[in-house]
Amino acid sequence: MKVGLFIPCYVDQFYPQVAIASLQLLEKLGCEVEFPMKQTCCGQPMANSGYEHLTAGCNDNFVDNFAGFDYIVCPSGSCTLHVKDHLHSHKNEQAAVTIRKRIYELSEFLTDVLQVKGLQARFPHKVGFHQSCHGQRGLHMSQMSELVAEPFSKPEQLLNQVEGIELVALTRKDECCGFGGTFCVAEEAVSAKMGKDRVADHLKQEVEYIAGADMSCLMHMEGILRRQKSPVKVIHIAEILNSTLHEPTA
Amino acid sequence: MNQPHKEHAELAEKFNADEDRVNWHDETLWWIRQKRDKIVWQLPEWEQLRETASQIKHNVLSHLSEYLLEFEANAQKNGVTVHWAANGEEHNKIVYKLLKEQGVTQMVKSKSMLTEECHLNEFLEKQGIEVVDTDLGERIVQLAKEPPSHIVLPCIHWKKEEIGELFHKFLGTPEGNADPQFLTHAARLALRQDFLTRKVALTGVNFAVAETGEFVVCTNEGNADMGAHLSNVHIASMGIEKLIPKRKHLGVFLRLLTRSATGQPITTYSSHFSKPRPGQQMHIILVDNGRSVHLGKEEFRNSLKCIRCGACMNTCPVYRRSGGHSYHNAVAGPIGSILAPNFDMRKNADLPFASTLCGSCSNVCPVKIDIHDQLYKWRQVLAKEGHTPKAKTAAMKVMAVTLSKPGIFTVAGKMGRIVMRNVPGLVNNKLNPWFKQREMPEAPKESFREWYQKNRKK
Amino acid sequence: MSSREDILKTLRQNQPPAVALPDTQPFAGMKPVNADQFIQTFKTIGGALYEARDYAHVEEILRADFAAFPLKRTTLPQLSGIADTSWFTVDPHTLHDTEVMIAEALFGVCENGAVWITEQQMVQRAAMFIPEHLVMLVSKASLVATMHDAYVRIAELHNGPYGFGAFIAGPSKTADIEQSLVLGAHGPRTMTMMLLP
Numbered sequence: 066m067k068v069g070l071f072i073p074c075y076v077d078q079f080y081p082q083v084a085i086a087s088l089q090l091l092e093k094l095g096c097e098v099e100f101p102m103k104q105t106c107c108g109q110p111m112a113n114s115g116y117e118h119l120t121a122g123c124n125d126n127f128v129d130n131f132a133g134f135d136y137i138v139c140p141s142g143s144c145t146l147h148v149k150d151h152l153h154s155h156k157n158e159q160a161a162v163t164i165r166k167r168i169y170e171l172s173e174f175l176t177d178v179l180q181v182k183g184l185q186a187r188f189p190h191k192v193g194f195h196q197s198c199h200g201q202r203g204l205h206m207s208q209m210s211e212l213v214a215e216p217f218s219k220p221e222q223l224l225n226q227v228e229g230i231e232l233v234a235l236t237r238k239d240e241c242c243g244f245g246g247t248f249c250v251a252e253e254a255v256s257a258k259m260g261k262d263r264v265a266d267h268l269k270q271e272v273e274y275i276a277g278a279d280m281s282c283l284m285h286m287e288g289i290l291r292r293q294k295s296p297v298k299v300i301h302i303a304e305i306l307n308s309t310l311h312e313p314t315a
Numbered sequence: 316m317n318q319p320h321k322e323h324a325e326l327a328e329k330f331n332a333d334e335d336r337v338n339w340h341d342e343t344l345w346w347i348r349q350k351r352d353k354i355v356w357q358l359p360e361w362e363q364l365r366e367t368a369s370q371i372k373h374n375v376l377s378h379l380s381e382y383l384l385e386f387e388a389n390a391q392k393n394g395v396t397v398h399w400a401a402n403g404e405e406h407n408k409i410v411y412k413l414l415k416e417q418g419v420t421q422m423v424k425s426k427s428m429l430t431e432e433c434h435l436n437e438f439l440e441k442q443g444i445e446v447v448d449t450d451l452g453e454r455i456v457q458l459a460k461e462p463p464s465h466i467v468l469p470c471i472h473w474k475k476e477e478i479g480e481l482f483h484k485f486l487g488t489p490e491g492n493a494d495p496q497f498l499t500h501a502a503r504l505a506l507r508q509d510f511l512t513r514k515v516a517l518t519g520v521n522f523a524v525a526e527t528g529e530f531v532v533c534t535n536e537g538n539a540d541m542g543a544h545l546s547n548v549h550i551a552s553m554g555i556e557k558l559i560p561k562r563k564h565l566g567v568f569l570r571l572l573t574r575s576a577t578g579q580p581i582t583t584y585s586s587h588f589s590k591p592r593p594g595q596q597m598h599i600i601l602v603d604n605g606r607s608v609h610l611g612k613e614e615f616r617n618s619l620k621c622i623r624c625g626a627c628m629n630t631c632p633v634y635r636r637s638g639g640h641s642y643h644n645a646v647a648g649p650i651g652s653i654l655a656p657n658f659d660m661r662k663n664a665d666l667p668f669a670s671t672l673c674g675s676c677s678n679v680c681p682v683k684i685d686i687h688d689q690l691y692k693w694r695q696v697l698a699k700e701g702h703t704p705k706a707k708t709a710a711m712k713v714m715a716v717t718l719s720k721p722g723i724f725t726v727a728g729k730m731g732r733i734v735m736r737n738v739p740g741l742v743n744n745k746l747n748p749w750f751k752q753r754e755m756p757e758a759p760k761e762s763f764r765e766w767y768q769k770n771r772k773k
Numbered sequence: 774m775s776s777r778e779d780i781l782k783t784l785r786q787n788q789p790p791a792v793a794l795p796d797t798q799p800f801a802g803m804k805p806v807n808a809d810q811f812i813q814t815f816k817t818i819g820g821a822l823y824e825a826r827d828y829a830h831v832e833e834i835l836r837a838d839f840a841a842f843p844l845k846r847t848t849l850p851q852l853s854g855i856a857d858t859s860w861f862t863v864d865p866h867t868l869h870d871t872e873v874m875i876a877e878a879l880f881g882v883c884e885n886g887a888v889w890i891t892e893q894q895m896v897q898r899a900a901m902f903i904p905e906h907l908v909m910l911v912s913k914a915s916l917v918a919t920m921h922d923a924y925v926r927i928a929e930l931h932n933g934p935y936g937f938g939a940f941i942a943g944p945s946k947t948a949d950i951e952q953s954l955v956l957g958a959h960g961p962r963t964m965t966m967m968l969l970p
C-alpha cells in the first residue's frame with residue numbers, strides 16, 4: 066500500500082516531531098510511505114480568507130505531488146477537509162477527483178482503512194482530547210454534540226488502545242478553540258478568549274497534556290499555555306500513538 | 316442609522332474588555348444550548364424532523380409566488396386585508412397610514428424582528444407616533460434606546476442590577492431592587508395599562524399557512540395576544556419567507572421551534588389567527604425587502620429557510636463571546652452574518668469573517684441551513700468583489716505564488732524560521748495580534764523536510 | 774407596477790426549480806398517547822393539575838382552592854353556580870378585573886402539555902389572556918400524543934377556519950431578566966388544569 070504523506074506547511078516548519086511520528090507510525094503499521102518533497106500547502110489559508118480563486122497554482126502543485134498514491138494521509142483534519150472539499154485542477158481534474166476520494170486524516174486512516182486494533186503504545190499520562198471542528202464536524206471523525214445520534218470517536222477508539230493513558234471528560238466536549246486561520250489575528254480578542262476558555266476546561270480536569278488531531282488548534286492552545294507559564298503541554302495524537310515506553314520526543 | 320459603523324472585531328474587542336461579563340454572557344447562552352440539547356434528546360426522531368422541515372422549506376422557496384397568492388386569497392376570504400411592501404420604507408408607510416386612519420398616535424407592538432429590520436420604531440417616532448414594545452426584553456432595550464442583541468432573548472446582555480436601575484428611572488421601582496420576579500411584575504403592571512388603552516396592535520408572524528390564510532404567533536409572555544385581542548386594529552407584519560404550505564406542517568415547525576430556541580417543548584401561546592374578531596380590522600403586511608432578489612442567489616437562498624429560533628446564536632462560540640451588538644445588524648450571530656451581506660455587502664463585509672467556521676451553527680439549525688458553508692461562500696464573493704482589505708489581497712497574492720512554486724516555498728519557510736528563531740523581537744512584538752495574548756511556537760532546529768532528507772532519502 | 778406585481782415577478786424569476794413536499798404522514802401516530810406524560814409535562818412548564826371526576830368535582834375544587842378569588846368568570850354554563858357567565862358580550866377591556874377564568878379546551882397534547890382551544894370555546898379571545906388565573910378543563914379521553922396528531926385532530930374537528938385558536942401551555946412566563954424564569958408575564962400568572970376522565 067503506497068501512502069503519500071501530506072504534512073501541512075506549519076507542521077513541517079514548527080512541529081517536525083508530529084510529522085516524524087506520523088511517518089514512523091504508518092511505517093510501523095506496514096505502509097510504504099513517501100513524503101513528496103515538492104508539496105507546499107493545501108491552500109486553505111487563502112481559501113478561508115475568501116481567496117479560493119487564487120489557489121489554482123497551489124492546487125496544481127498539490128495534484129502534481131500526490132497523484133498516483135493509493136492513499137494520501139495527513140495528520141490534520143482541517144487540511145484534509147479542505148482538500149476533500151475544494152481540490153480542483155484545470156490541468157488534471159481527474160487526478161484531483163481521485164485525490165479528494167483518497168485523502169484521509171491520520172486517525173481516520175488508522176481506524177477506517179488500516180482498521181488498527183491492539184496498538185503497541187504506552188503513554189501513562191492524564192490527557193484531555195481536543196476535538197478540532199473541521200475534523201469532527203467536517204470529516205465526522207467523531208459524533209457531534211449538537212446531533213441526536215449515536216456517539217462515537219475515531220481518535221478515542223485509538224487512544225483507548227494506548228496503555229496507561231487516562232482520558233478526561235471535558236465540560237464542553239466539542240467547543241471550538243478559536244484558532245480559525247486568519248481569524249486568530251483578525252479577531253484577536255474573541256479568538257484569544259476562546260482559546261483561554263478551552264484551555265481552562267482542560268486545566269480544570271488537571272490534565273498533563275492537551276492532545277488533538279490538528280496541530281493548528283494545538284499551536285493556538287500552546288501559545289496560551291506558554292503565556293500562562295503553564296507546565297501543561299500539547300501533543301499530537303500521532304505522537305501518543307507512536308510513543309513506546311519512552312516519553313514523547315519534545 | 317447611517318453613521319459609519321465600527322467593524323465586528325473592534326466591537327468584539329470592546330465587549331471583551333470586561334472578561335467577567337464575557338464569561339457571564341457565554342455561560343448564560345451555553346446554558347440555553349444545554350437546555351436545547353436535553354430536550355431534543357428526548358425525541359429520537361429529531362434529525363428526521365429537521366430534515367423534513369428543511370424539505371418543506373425547500374418546497375416553499377420553489378413555490379413562493381404561488382403560495383403567496385394562495386395565502387392572500389384565503390386570508391382575504393377570512394376577512395383580512397393583505398398589503399404588499401417592496402421594502403422597509405413601504406412597510407413603515409403602510410403601518411403609518413393605518414394608524415392615521417384610526418386617528419391614533421400610540422401603538423403596542425410585540426416581538427417582530429422584521430420591524431427591527433425595517434427600522435419601524437425610528438420611522439414612527441419621527442411621525443410623532445409612540446410605539447411601546449411589549450415583550451419584556453424588548454421593552455428593556457427600548458427604554459435603554461438600544462436595539463435587541465439577540466432575536467429571541469433581546470436583552471440577554473443586560474444584568475438584572477442594570478435592569479433594576481433602568482426600571483427605577485423609567486417605571487419608578489425602588490432603587491436597588493434587582494429581583495427578576497419583582498421587576499417583571501412592575502413591567503406587567505405598567506404594560507397592562509398600555510394594552511388596555513392602545514387601539515392598534517402590531518405583531519410579528521412566526522408562520523403563515525397558504526392553505527388556510529391563517530398565521531401563527533408564538534410567545535411565552537402572552538403579549539402578542541393581549542395586544543391583538545384588545546385592539547381595534549391588528550397589524551401583522553411578515554417577511555414573505557414565513558409561509559408554509561399546509562396547516563399540518565405546523566406540527567413539524569412548532570415541535571422544532573421552541574425546543575431549538577429555549578429548550579421548552581412549546582411556547583406558552585401558539586396563537587392561530589385566521590379571522591378578525593367581530594368589529595375588528597386585521598391587516599397583514601407581506602414584506603419583501605430584498606428577499607425576492609436573495610432567492611435568486613443559488614448559493615445563498617437557503618438562509619431564507621430560517622425560522623428565527625436563535626439556536627445558532629446560542630451555540631456560536633464567537634457570538635457568545637462578542638455579544639449581539641458587535642454584529643451591527645438587526646439579526647446578529649451566524650444567521651445574521653449570512654443575511655446581512657444581502658442587504659449591504661460593503662457595510663457588512665466584516666460579518667462573514669466573524670467566525671471560525673466551526674460548523675456548530677449548521678448542526679443545531681432546525682431547518683438545516685448550511686450556515687457555515689454560506690459564511691465560507693460569502694468570503695469568496697466579498698474578496699472577489701473587492702470588499703476585503705487591500706493589504707490582505709496583496710499578501711494573499713504573494714502567498715498564492717509562493718505556494719505554487721515549491722522552490723520558493725522551502726526558502727520562504729526556512730527564512731520564516733530563521734527570523735523566528737534568531738530575532739524574536741521582530742515577530743514577538745505588540746504589532747503582532749497573535750502575540751498579545753499568546754506565545755509564538757518555538758522554531759525547531761530543523762524542519763521535517765530537512766529531517767526527511769537526511770533520514771529517508773539517503 | 775404595484776409592489777405586489779413587482780414582488781411576484783421577481784419571485785417567479787428567482788424561484789428555484791420545483792421541489793416536492795416531503796411526506797409528514799409517518800410522524801402522525803408515531804407515539805402512543807400517554808396521560809402521565811401530559812400530567813408531568815404540564816407540571817414542568819409551570820402548571821398545576823387536578824384529576825377531576827366531573828363538573829361537580831371541578832366546582833368543589835374551585836370552591837376549596839380558589840376561595841381567595843371571588844371574581845370568577847367562566848365560559849361554561851355548567852359552572853354558573855360558582856362563576857359569572859354574564860360577560861359573554863361585554864367589551865373585552867372590562868374583563869381586566871377577572872381573577873379566575875374557567876374554560877374547557879378541546880384536547881390536550883401529551884408531548885408538551887398544551888391544550889387546544891378555539892374562539893368558540895373561549896367566547897371572547899381576550900378572556901384566555903387577561904385574567905390573573907386560568908383554569909382549563911380537558912378530558913383525558915381527548916389527549917393526543919404529539920403535535921402531528923394534534924393537527925390531525927384539528928382537521929377532524931374544524932372543517933373551515935376557526936376565527937382564532939390557540940395552543941396554551943401553562944401560565945404566561947418570561948425569562949428575559951438574566952434567564953430567571955418568572956411566571957406571570959402579561960397573561961395569567963397561574964394555569965390550573967382540571968383533567969376530566
Ligand code: SF4
Pocket residue numbers: 575620621622623624625626627628650676679680681682683684686
Ligand atoms: S439559521 Fe437556523 S438556527 Fe439560526 S435562527 Fe435561523 S432557524 Fe434558527
